[in-house]
Amino acid sequence: MTLDKIPSGRPARVVALEGSTRVTLRLMEMGIVPGAPIRLIKSAPLGDPIQVCVRGYHLALRVADAQEIKVTLQGE
Amino acid sequence: MSAVPITNQAASSSQPKPLLIAIAGNPNAGKTSLFNALTGLRQRVANYAGVTVESKVGAWKLSDDLPPAQLIDLPGLYSLEATSLDEQIARDVLLGRGHRMPSPDAIVVVVDSTNLVRNLYLATQLIEREWPVVIALTMFDLAERQRLVIDVGKLAAALAVPIVPVVAKHQRGTRVLAEAVLSSVVKSATAPDKLPEGNTTSQRSLIDRYRWIEEVVAESSSRGDEQSKATTSDKIDRILTHRVFGPVVLLLVLVLVFQAIFSWAALPMYIIETVFNALSETIRSNFPPGLLADLLAGGVIPGVGGVLVFLPQIFLLFLFISILEDSGYMARAVFLTDRLLRILGLQGRALMPLLSSFACAVPGIMATRTIEDPKDRLTTILIAPFMSCSARLPVYTLMIATLFADRTVLGHVSLGVVILISLYLLGIVTAVIVAWILKHTVLKASGSPFVIELPAYRLPSFGNVSHTILTRCGLFVRKAGTVILAISIVLWALAAFPRSPAGQSTSKSQAAQIRNSYAGRAGRVIEPVIAPLGFDWKIGIGLISSFAARETIISTLSIVYGVGADSAGESTTLSKTLRNARRQDGTLAWTPLVGISLMVFFVLACQCMSTLAVVRRETNSWRWPLFMVFYMLVLAYLGSLVTYQGGRLLGFS
Numbered sequence: 001m002t003l004d005k006i007p008s009g010r011p012a013r014v015v016a017l018e019g020s021t022r023v024t025l026r027l028m029e030m031g032i033v034p035g036a037p038i039r040l041i042k043s044a045p046l047g048d049p050i051q052v053c054v055r056g057y058h059l060a061l062r063v064a065d066a067q068e069i070k071v072t073l074q075g076e
Numbered sequence: 077m078s079a080v081p082i083t084n085q086a087a088s089s090s091q092p093k094p095l096l097i098a099i100a101g102n103p104n105a106g107k108t109s110l111f112n113a114l115t116g117l118r119q120r121v122a123n124y125a126g127v128t129v130e131s132k133v134g135a136w137k138l139s140d141d142l143p144p145a146q147l148i149d150l151p152g153l154y155s156l157e158a159t160s161l162d163e164q165i166a167r168d169v170l171l172g173r174g175h176r177m178p179s180p181d182a183i184v185v186v187v188d189s190t191n192l193v194r195n196l197y198l199a200t201q202l203i204e205r206e207w208p209v210v211i212a213l214t215m216f217d218l219a220e221r222q223r224l225v226i227d228v229g230k231l232a233a234a235l236a237v238p239i240v241p242v243v244a245k246h247q248r249g250t251r252v253l254a255e256a257v258l259s260s261v262v263k264s265a266t267a268p269d270k271l272p273e274g275n276t277t278s279q280r281s282l283i284d285r286y287r288w289i290e291e292v293v294a295e296s297s298s299r300g301d302e303q304s305k306a307t308t309s310d311k312i313d314r315i316l317t318h319r320v321f322g323p324v325v326l327l328l329v330l331v332l333v334f335q336a337i338f339s340w341a342a343l344p345m346y347i348i349e350t351v352f353n354a355l356s357e358t359i360r361s362n363f364p365p366g367l368l369a370d371l372l373a374g375g376v377i378p379g380v381g382g383v384l385v386f387l388p389q390i391f392l393l394f395l396f397i398s399i400l401e402d403s404g405y406m407a408r409a410v411f412l413t414d415r416l417l418r419i420l421g422l423q424g425r426a427l428m429p430l431l432s433s434f435a436c437a438v439p440g441i442m443a444t445r446t447i448e449d450p451k452d453r454l455t456t457i458l459i460a461p462f463m464s465c466s467a468r469l470p471v472y473t474l475m476i477a478t479l480f481a482d483r484t485v486l487g488h489v490s491l492g493v494v495i496l497i498s499l500y501l502l503g504i505v506t507a508v509i510v511a512w513i514l515k516h517t518v519l520k521a522s523g524s525p526f527v528i529e530l531p532a533y534r535l536p537s538f539g540n541v542s543h544t545i546l547t548r549c550g551l552f553v554r555k556a557g558t559v560i561l562a563i564s565i566v567l568w569a570l571a572a573f574p575r576s577p578a579g580q581s582t583s584k585s586q587a588a589q590i591r592n593s594y595a596g597r598a599g600r601v602i603e604p605v606i607a608p609l610g611f612d613w614k615i616g617i618g619l620i621s622s623f624a625a626r627e628t629i630i631s632t633l634s635i636v637y638g639v640g641a642d643s644a645g646e647s648t649t650l651s652k653t654l655r656n657a658r659r660q661d662g663t664l665a666w667t668p669l670v671g672i673s674l675m676v677f678f679v680l681a682c683q684c685m686s687t688l689a690v691v692r693r694e695t696n697s698w699r700w701p702l703f704m705v706f707y708m709l710v711l712a713y714l715g716s717l718v719t720y721q722g723g724r725l726l727g728f729s
Contacts, residue, residue, distance in 0.1 A: 017279075020279070022159050023527065025157060025159075025279075025282075026154070026159055026527055027527060028279065028282050028283075029154045029155040029157065029197060029282065030154055030194060030527065030529075031193060031194040031197070031286065033282065033283045033286045034283060035287075036286075041313070042317065042319075044317070044322075044411055044412055044414065044415060045319050045320075045322060045323055045412060045415075046415035046416065047415070048414070048415045049411060049414055049415070049526070051313075051317060051411065051530060055191070055193055055194060056190070056191065057190075057191045057194065057529065057531075057532075058309075058313075058529065058530035058531075058532075059527065059528070059529055059530065060407070060410070060411045060414075060527070060528050060529075060530055061526070061527045062414075062526050065526075065527070
């Protein structure tokens with residue numbers, strides 16, 4: 001599952017980042033590395049960008065970039 | 077770089093030169109607050125050679141018997157692998173690769189204690205360089221409220237650097253920080269060898285670094301109740317970034333900002349104008365008529381007034397911008413509007429500059445500073461003057477009052493209102509097209525990542541807000557003001573030379589003066605060029621003078637037509653005169669079509685030296701302002717040409 005697809009509010013964990021663009025590197029530097037706790041909060045009124053919570057802080061990123069982030073849901 | 081005074085007691089014990097200390101850290105970590113707390117008002121803005129990025133330099137008194145150190149506030153960065161220009165500059169200074177900037181003697185890394193893991197990523201990269209590093213732990217009060225307990229001693233031992241908790245607002249910890257910095261500098265008197273350049277981080281080492289930091293943080297801190305309940309910030313976000321309420325609130329905020337710079341600024345601007353006009357009048361009536369009085373009353377005083385008249389708008393705009401930035405709302409506004417502005421090839425941060433340009437492009441262009449991507453920023457600067465600013469309004473109203481008064485369309489709608497709205501729309505549509513073209517040609521997207529942090533909401537601090545306003549106003553007066561003043565005097569000279577004989581200041585002799593001046597001659601020289609737009613040489617003089625500032629055309633026309641610029645009912649008499657004015661061949665000089673053509677010209681042309689001066693200052697070269705004035709002039713000419721010739725083909729006059 002990718003970050004843009006998970007139900008909002010459900011805790012998840014980063015599994016892997018695909019792609020090796022500058023955006024990927026930037027996202028990793030900002031703490032989105034495999035194993036990091038992450039949560040989708042909501043998407044902007046026009047569906048893009050999305051707001052996520054990673055390691056306890058909030059971040060806005062575009063859907064196209066979120067599609068590169070593989071996550072797995074926690075609990076259940 | 078200005079020298080900081082050196083006291084002689086220190087000469088024996090320490091370096092003869094003041095220490096150079098850099099503050100680095102993630103964006104939103106509290107760098108600027110700490111910088112302001114450490115330096116107070118002893119700071120100034122420095123531009124790096126050849127680029128638009130600026131940083132603040134201030135004097136920091138480390139101890140009583142040492143000369144104050146130079147403290148540099150660097151742009152925020154997340155890692156040493158820079159992506160934006162801001163970050164590249166911060167990194168180069170930190171690594172001692174900065175051009176014309178010596179490497180710092182010590183680095184204060186600001187670490188947000190509510191977001192330890194991510195903030196320590198940059199910190200550990202810097203620590204590894206074996207440079208003297210001291211960590212300033214900010215937001216400590218916030219961490220306590222979140223029941224986050226940090227064992228500072230344990231963390232410092234694990235990272236092998238001194239860590240000082242600070243609360244910038246209350247000056248808590250600043251003394252200890254100064255001591256820690258001093259002792260870290262003394263300890264490493266010999267600078268370590270620089271590490272080889274260009275060792276890019278592989279994803280593997282990045283992940284390993286995070287893993288290591290996670291372990292260190294887990295051992296030295298404990299969270300009370302992680303993520304179990306929503307913070308205040310989350311609750312505020314439920315409304316402010318809500319699908320429906322979010323845009324509504326944003327719209328209200330924007331209306332407020334727009335209203336403020338459009339109408340609240342009107343009174344102080346009016347006062348400034350009145351005072352300077354009165355000053356000119358006093359000089360004219362009390363000085364013997366001649367060149368000096370004319371230079372003062374016609375060139376210098378209006379020039380200074382023309383600079384200061386912008387201050388109310390700049391003050392208000394930056395008051396709002398700094399409050400919105402400092403509170404954390406600006407990031408939300410960007411979040412909400414990014415998708416919409418992406419259609420134009422721009423991004424969310426272009427919203428505020430473009431909106432404020434409807435009041436005045438000068439503060440609008442200054443506000444583009446918040447756009448990190450240099451190409452997005454430049455595109456925004458280049459299209460900002462298409463937003464119909466308040467200086468165009470008097471020109472539009474004069475034209476409408478003269479040529480379209482009391483006419484209605486579709487029954488009850490006043491034709492003037494329809495024209496006015498069309499002019500605003502023309503500007504917006506042109507801006508969209510030009511932005512699209514620029515983004516697909518000279519300013520092709522550089523693909524810089526759009527990832528922005530949405531920091532926790534907090535009350536804006538009075539200190540930070542007033543610092544921002546003071547800096548911006550000061551910079552405008554010093555950097556743009558001098559250019560505006562210089563051009564004012566040049567334009568005055570063009571209208572004042574060569575001198576006409578005999579100097580009673582009747583409106584007739586004034587008209588003769590301007591007709592025979594260089595500006596008047598130029599008006600006649602360009603007549604063949606502007607004739608296809610429907611303009612005669614009198615309008616030509618007005619056009620030339622309007623490149624100082626758009627509304628100048630009104631006073632120039634008053635002088636050229638001998639109406640007298642200072643009568644109370646100026647615009648009505650001017651309207652009457654214009655309506656009856658005839659050319660040499662007996663035809664009317666001002667037809668409705670001429671009026672429309674002139675207004676189109678005013679929508680599209682960049683007739684504002686203040687805008688040019690501010691673009692020069694913001695882009696640090698004359699290249700872009702010259703490009704701007706040229707391409708907008710071409711567009712204005714073509715727009716007017718098509719309007720006038722097309723109108724005639726369709727049978728209008």
